[in-house]
Amino acid sequence: MKSLFIAGNWKSNKTITEAMEWLRNFQFPISNFQLKNTSIILCVPFTLLQIFKEQIKESGLPIALGAQDVSPFPEGAYTGEVSARQIQEFADWVIIGHSERRKYFGETDTLLKEKVLHAKEMGLKTIYCVPDETTIVPAGVDVVAYEPVWAIGTGKTDTPQHASHVTSVIKQKSSVATVIYGGSVTPDNVAAFIAQPFIDGVLAGGASLDPQTFFKLIVVASSPS
Ligand code: PEP
Numbered sequence: 186m187k188s189l190f191i192a193g194n195w196k197s198n199k200t201i202t203e204a205m206e207w208l209r210n211f212q213f214p215i216s217n218f219q220l221k222n223t224s225i226i227l228c229v230p231f232t233l234l235q236i237f238k239e240q241i242k243e244s245g246l247p248i249a250l251g252a253q254d255v256s257p258f259p260e261g262a263y264t265g266e267v268s269a270r271q272i273q274e275f276a277d278w279v280i281i282g283h284s285e286r287r288k289y290f291g292e293t294d295t296l297l298k299e300k301v302l303h304a305k306e307m308g309l310k311t312i313y314c315v316p317d318e319t320t321i322v323p324a325g326v327d328v329v330a331y332e333p334v335w336a337i338g339t340g341k342t343d344t345p346q347h348a349s350h351v352t353s354v355i356k357q358k359s360s361v362a363t364v365i366y367g368g369s370v371t372p373d374n375v376a377a378f379i380a381q382p383f384i385d386g387v388l389a390g391g392a393s394l395d396p397q398t399f400f401k402l403i404v405v406a407s408s409p410s
Pocket of ligand 1: 370
């Protein structure tokens with residue numbers, strides 16, 4: 186059975202109260218489920234990192250924590266930015282290059298390379314998002330997420346076969362061993378992606394916001410078909 190990597194991306198969603206409610210509903214089922222060969226990473230807004238870190242420690246939740254972005258600069262006079270050094274106090278992972286960062290904040294491959302560099306320097310592990318197999322993956326990236334832009338938050342997915350082909354090309358070109366698929370993944374369609382030989386897991390946005398849905402997605406993904 187292959188190792189699975191399942192990440193949730195909360196984007197700009199949830200207050201502390203809402204996050205605590207989510208945790209209350211996620212904690213019981215996940216703690217009573219045997220996770221075999223499956224890593225779960227939850228990427229929350231910066232404002233929730235501290236409380237999540239505390240809760241994970243306190244309750245022994247079997248999940249790792251991630252941020253959704255990192256500054257391309259070290260600590261210093263960069264108003265509004267959150268540096269890798271600050272993030273590593275709370276999280277082990279960071280998403281870099283999500284298509285929403287590329288689209289709404291004009292992030293370029295050159296800038297994203299700097300982000301990867303700073304994240305690595307501070308010991309953060311990186312999930313690097315690419316829209317296709319032609320996008321260059323910077324050296325040092327730990328996990329690549331293939332996310333076709335048209336599939337993100339639209340309810341439309343790539344076909345599992347095509348997604349597997351793209352992930353295999355990404356693996357060959359980048360030498361990154363773990364490549365996952367993202368784009369409207371749900372508990373209903375996740376098994377078809379996981380069944381593909383070159384797909385090592387999924388990145389779920391919308392499906393991670395509801396604790397029951399996210400748990401169901403994890404159960405389906407980690408149960409051999
Ligand atoms: C994402 O946030 O990377 C994503 C794939 O979102 P969704 O699952 O909602 O399409």
